[in-house]
Amino acid sequence: xxxxxxxxxxxxxxxxxxxxxxxxxxxxxxxxxxxxxxxxxxxxxxxxxxxxxxxxxxxxxxxxxxxxxxxxxxxxxxxxxxxxxxxxxxxxxxxxxxxxxxxxxxxxxxxxxxxxxxxxxxxxxxxxxxxxxxxxxxxxxxxxxxxxxxxxxxxxxxxxxxxxxxxxxxxxxxxxxxxxxxxxxxxxxxxxxxxxxxxxxxxxxxxxxxxxxxxxxxxxxxxxxxxxxxxxxxxxxxxxxxxxxxxxxxxxxxx
Amino acid sequence: xxxxxxxxxxxxxxxxxxxxxxxxxxxxxxxxxxxxxxxxxxxxxxxxxxxxxxxxxxxxxxxxxxxxxxxxxxxxxxxxxxxxxxxxxxxxxxxxxxxxxxxxxxxxxxxxxxxxxxxxxxxxxxxxxxxxxxxxxxxxxxxxxxxxxxxxxxxxxxxxxxxxxxxxxxxxxxxxxxxxxxxxxxxxxxxxxxxxxxxxxxxxxxxxxxxxxxxxxxxxxxxxxxxxxxxxxxxxxxxxxxxxxxxxxxxxxxxxxxxxxxxxxxxxxxxxxxxxxxxxxxxxxxxxxxxxxxxxxxxxxxxxxxxxxxxxxxxxxxxxxxxxxxxxxxxxxxxxxxxxxxxxxxxxxxxxxxxxxxxxxxxxxxxxxxxxxxxxxxxxxxxxxxxxx
Numbered sequence: 330x331x332x333x334x335x336x337x338x339x340x341x342x343x344x345x346x347x348x349x350x351x352x353x354x355x356x357x358x359x360x361x362x363x364x365x366x367x368x369x370x371x372x373x374x375x376x377x378x379x380x381x382x383x384x385x386x387x388x389x390x391x392x393x394x395x396x397x398x399x400x401x402x403x404x405x406x407x408x409x410x411x412x413x414x415x416x417x418x419x420x421x422x423x424x425x426x427x428x429x430x431x432x433x434x435x436x437x438x439x440x441x442x443x444x445x446x447x448x449x450x451x452x453x454x455x456x457x458x459x460x461x462x463x464x465x466x467x468x469x470x471x472x473x474x475x476x477x478x479x480x481x482x483x484x485x486x487x488x489x490x491x492x493x494x495x496x497x498x499x500x501x502x503x504x505x506x507x508x509x510x511x512x513x514x515x516x517x518x519x520x521x522x523x524x525x526x527x528x529x530x531x532x533x534x535x536x537x538x539x540x541x542x543x544x545x546x547x548x549x550x551x552x553x554x555x556x557x558x559x560x561x562x563x564x565x566x567x568x569x570x571x572x573x574x575x576x577x578x579x580x581x582x583x584x
Numbered sequence: 585x586x587x588x589x590x591x592x593x594x595x596x597x598x599x600x601x602x603x604x605x606x607x608x609x610x611x612x613x614x615x616x617x618x619x620x621x622x623x624x625x626x627x628x629x630x631x632x633x634x635x636x637x638x639x640x641x642x643x644x645x646x647x648x649x650x651x652x653x654x655x656x657x658x659x660x661x662x663x664x665x666x667x668x669x670x671x672x673x674x675x676x677x678x679x680x681x682x683x684x685x686x687x688x689x690x691x692x693x694x695x696x697x698x699x700x701x702x703x704x705x706x707x708x709x710x711x712x713x714x715x716x717x718x719x720x721x722x723x724x725x726x727x728x729x730x731x732x733x734x735x736x737x738x739x740x741x742x743x744x745x746x747x748x749x750x751x752x753x754x755x756x757x758x759x760x761x762x763x764x765x766x767x768x769x770x771x772x773x774x775x776x777x778x779x780x781x782x783x784x785x786x787x788x789x790x791x792x793x794x795x796x797x798x799x800x801x802x803x804x805x806x807x808x809x810x811x812x813x814x815x816x817x818x819x820x821x822x823x824x825x826x827x828x829x830x831x832x833x834x835x836x837x838x839x840x841x842x843x844x845x846x847x848x849x850x851x852x853x854x855x856x857x858x859x860x861x862x863x864x865x866x867x868x869x870x871x872x873x874x875x876x877x878x879x880x881x882x883x884x885x886x887x888x889x890x891x892x893x894x895x896x897x898x899x900x901x902x903x904x905x906x907x908x909x910x911x912x913x914x915x916x917x918x919x920x921x922x923x924x925x926x927x928x929x930x931x932x933x934x935x936x937x938x939x940x941x942x943x944x945x946x947x948x949x950x951x952x953x954x955x956x957x958x959x960x961x962x963x964x965x966x967x968x969x970x971x972x973x
Contacts (some may be wrong), residue, residue, distance in 0.1 A: 386828065411832040425825040427818040438811070438818055444830045449812040462743045491825075498829065 337399070339502055339532045342580065345394030347380055347556075354380040354555040355391065364501075367528045369543055370536045371567075372553035373576065378536045379422075381553070382504050386419045387412040398502070418495035419504040424487035428480030432471055432490055435479050436462045439494035462497065469493035469523065485516035487552040492523065495530075503533045509542045521545040543572070589936075593888050597801065603796035604635065609688060609787050623785045627919070630902065632675030632790040632858040632883070632897050635797050636662075639851030641878045642800055643844040648876065650808065651840050652820030654738075657745030658848050659871035660752050661720040665849030666862040667756075670769035671703065671779075672712035675856060676772045689771070690764045700762055709776060716853050717846060724845035732834035732841075737823075749867050756864035764825030768863025775857045786858065793854045797891070800847055804887050816840060870913075877920045883930030892931050 330549060341364040347355040355377045361369055372378050383389035386398060387409045396404040404412055413419075426437050434544055440458055442448075466472045468490040474482065479490060488508055505524065510559040517539065524546050527533060537543050543550065543564060550567045552559040552575045567573055595602040599654045600700065611623040640662045647653040674688045681689040705711040717733045727748060731741060757842035807813050819828050819833050826833050865871075874897070882893020897919070904912050927934060 408825045410830045410832045413828055419828050421824065421828075425822045427821045428827065429817055429821055430814060434814055438814055438826075439829050444832070446812065446835050449815050449836075450807075450810055452811045494825070494829065542855075 337364045339366070339393065339399055340534075341397045342381075342384070343395040345384060345396060346392045347384060347389060348392055354556050356359045357385065358394070358553075358557050360551065360558060362532060362534065365457045365529050365532055367524065367533045367546065367548050368535070369544060369547045369550045370534060370553060371538070371550060372559075375558035376553040378553055379506065380556070382419060382506060382534075382536070385412075385504060388419060406469065410444065413498070416498075416501035417504065418500035418502070419486075420491050420495055420497050420506060420508065422506045422510060424484070425492050425511050426487055426494065428478065429480055431476050432466070432479050432482070433462060433475040435490060435494055436465055439497040441498050444540050465493045468496060468526070470519070485512050485520075488512065488516075488520065489523065490521075496527070500531060503527070503531050505533060505535045506534055507538060509539050517542050518545065551557060590757060593886075596888055597798075601798055604631070604793060605798075609791055612783065612787055628783070628790050629858050630702030632786070632793050633855065634898050635790070635793040636851040636858070637878065637898055638873070638891040638894040639800055639854075640796055640848050640875050641882065641894040642804060642887060643851070643873045643886050644850040644872075645887070645890040646804060646840060646844045646847070648879060649886070649889075650813070650820065651816045651835060651837060652823075653841070654741045654742045654876070655841075655844070656869070656872045656876065657747075658750035658844065658875055660749035660867045661724060661845040661848035662852040662855070663756075663862065663864075663867040663871075664720045664723070664752075665716045665852030666856040666866065667763060667769070667852075668706075668712050668716035668849075669853040669856045670772075670862045671706040671715075672709055673772040673775060674769050675703070675707045676775065676875045677771065680773050681771065687768075688743035688764075690759075690767065691762065694759060696762075703762070713853070716849050720845040720849040721842055724842045728838040728841035729914055731835075732837045739959070744942045746872065748870055749872055750869050753864050753867045753869070756867065764863070766864060768865075769856075769862060769955075770861040770863075772857060772860055780860070781855055789854065789858050792859070796850055796854060800850070801887055801891070804847075806860075810889070812836070812839075874916065877916055877923075879919060879930075881923050881927075881930055886927075886932050889930050889932040896931065918923070 338361050338433065340356055340360070342360040345355055345358040346353070358377070358381065360381075370378055370381075380389060384391050387407050391405060398404055398412075398415055398417065402415060402438065403431075404415075407415075427438065430438070437454060437458065440461060442458075443452070449508060454568065462475075463472070466475055469492060471486060471493065474486065479487065482490060492503075492508065493581050495505075508520050508524070512520060521542055524533060524535060536548060537546075539552075547564045550564055551561045551563060552567055552570075552573050554572075559572055559576065562570075585907055592652055608623055608628065609845040612625065612628050617624075619960075639676060640658060644658045645653045646781070647658070669906060677684055677688065681692075683689055683692040685692050685697075687696060687703075691699070706715075727745075731744060736744060755761060756763060756768075757766050763769075772780050775785065775789070778788070780786070800841065807815075813830060815826065815836055819836060826836075852862075852866075873892075877891035878897045879890045880893070881897050882891065883889025895918075901912060904915050908915075923930060927937065929937065
């Protein structure tokens with residue numbers, strides 16, 4: 330924190346704890362992130378990565394601790410849609426898109442704008458919205474798929490569409506959970522480039538297992554272990570850290 | 585492909601509308617009873633009943649097919665609407681009942697000599713209609729608010745709706761509720777000044793029901809094209825995504841749940857004067873389950889499907905309950921199982937399913953002749969028409 334005191338902190342977790350049936354999923358987790366940063370979080374299975382995402386997005390309430398967005402807004406008192414409307418978008422590990430809607434409609438429903446029932450009843454698609462959707466389609470490389478049913482996209486394209494759906498909301502903070510899971514090498518590389526191109530425009534947290542992918546995108550890496558931050562630093566720092574080798578890389582024989 | 589399916593649907597709706605708004609009423613009114621063209625009063629009331637059921641079916645589908653909420657209690661709202669209409673009709677009997685008193689017969693039987701206060705406003709048709717909106721509306725609103733706010737989903741939601749209708753059914757069976765107990769209401773005489781036993785009145789009710797159904801259809805069609813309709817289907821396909829896109833899905837589900845209750849209630853209001861009786865048996869658990877079968881058979885996730893299903897299943901029921909009265913429930917269950925396994929998109933999806941099958945067979949034949957065609961393209965083709973609307 331001291332090194333980047335000049336920058337604004339976009340996300341803050343302090344002394345956060347969460348226990349599920351006696352299992353300490355998150356324990357004394359303290360985590361800061363700067364505005365505009367691209368952060369990668371790694372950690373073995375059960376390290377608490379997904380629980381951490383759940384806590385940030387309002388799916389799970391922490392037992393104790395502080396969770397704040399932009400140093401001001403207390404996230405623990407809000408539910409998922411409210412937190413989303415603040416500008417926090419989340420991409421799930423398995424693509425969650427609307428398979429019976431076209432790609433265009435998927436993005437239309439995600440565009441920033443009023444979210445009420447009556448607004449939805451009488452809303453019309455404006456030309457600015459169309460332009461915005463076209464811009465997003467271009468970013469995620471699906472311009473020629475606008476009128477295709479989302480369910481018929483390939484796995485990789487579905488993942489990109491979901492990232493596009495987050496971008497359509499123009500979020501301040503993007504949480505991306507294992508975007509490369511199940512992708513081919515080429516798709517993985519493309520996803521990495523997509524995320525890198527967003528750097529600076531949005532603050533991004535990426536959770537990932539694939540070390541090649543992590544090397545491609547990583548700036549600052551946070552290693553989670555047993556629900557708390559084990560260490561932080563560049564990929565090389567982290568990979569040379571003895572504790573990390575012990576708990577994480579040592580187990581990753583399969584990679 | 586989707587456009588042509590839509591065109592076919594509109595054509596079908598047009599034919600239906602012409603048949604029910606013009607042809608059947610005219611054939612009932614003009615040719616003499618002995619003419620081969622004559623449509624009997626019995627047929628008119630029977631089809632009128634089916635039209636009411638079709639509204640109930642649309643209300644089930646709006647929840648199940650479009651929003652992914654399987655309500656097993658829609659018959660409750662149908663029956664509540666029916667009771668409100670029934671209370672008005674009971675007041676219109678006047679002193680023509682068995683006991684020739686100014687209050688309904690069952691109240692005389694229970695020892696009442698004056699009308700209970702809550703019955704009095706039902707002398708007015710407008711009040712009864714207001715209540716037919718308010719009672720199901722408020723009940724569905726409270727139930728929906730509690731259920732959706734607590735994030736009750738899937739099978740748990742279904743079970744709760746089933747419990748709700750069962751509880752209401754038990755309540756309405758009680759004489760102390762002063763709504764006729766297990767006999768409910770019957771022996772109606774007048775509706776809006778017309779004798780309900782006259783064929784002209786029944787014809788009028790029939791046409792009114794057809795217009796109401798057409799109105800419900802057009803409204804729902806519009807609803808599905810709005811952004812609201814898109815959010816509805818998005819909730820069905822991936823509620824998490826909708827939630828994490830900033831929509832309070834509970835509000836959307838509540839709105840559609842109340843709307844569906846009102847549509848069901850409208851069906852019930854029109855049902856009672858045509859069928860001539862309403863009792864708590866109509867909110868029994870199996871009635872709501874039947875409505876689900878209509879939708880499954882007709883084709884869920886479409887608006888024409890529930891209407892077709894309500895007619896088809898009830899036509900079979902009318903026949904089966906006469907020919908094999910004991911076997912009807914077995915018929916119904918078998919139908920549901922067969923449709924679920926072999927016709928997941930119901931009658932509406934059948935043409936597309938058959939086309940797909942024909943293509944598959946053709947592809948196989950080609951393959952056998954040593955000329956493997958591009959099966960991939962065929963398969964993609966067959967997916968398209970199966971998509972509803």
